[in-house]
Amino acid sequence: MAPTENLIIGESTGNIDIATSDESRLAAVSLASQAQRTLHLFSADLDAPIYDTVPFVDAVTSLATRSRYSFVHILLQDTQKIAKHGHRLLDLCYRLDSKVKLRKPAYQYKDFNESFLVADESGVLHRRVADRYTGIVNFNARRQARELVKFFNEVWGRSEPHAELRRLLL
Secondary structure (H helix, E strand, C coil), X not given: CCCCXXXXXXXXXXXXXXXXXXXXXXXXXXXXXXXXXEEEEEECCCCHHHHCCHHHHHHHHXXXXXXXXXXXXXXXXXXXXXXXHCCHHHHHHHHCCXXXXXXECXXXXXXXXXXXXXXXXXXXXEECCCCCCCEEEECCCHHHHXXXXXXXXXXXXXXXXXXXXXXXXX
């Protein structure tokens, strides 16, 4: 994989193949740290090697506190793992509950087995199989980003905050 730290959201074009958790983590941190407005994250279990890291949570915190219009929305398929082991993003949802929101998708989406992160509706990290680290990152994939965000918003609109996670946040 080519290094992602020199790529710029909305400018650097082309799919870059990723194959490991380290490559996914570096791409996620780079996308999140460059995001200025929005971050949409759809994940099976908030992959700890990627999203439960200080650099990623710092980037999300920076985005969430950047302006009153910025936000982070997270859809999480399996809440049991983070309920049992904890997760830095869950802590952030508690601290910045009006800016970083987490929901569990409605039952009708239970078989959706992809993972994606979309930054500013332009940069995309997409894994077609959620429990594998192979996928692509593209810092200027506006059409793909729009399609993923449209799907995300459909799922988000039919989802609710998960009761188990609400109890953890209290």
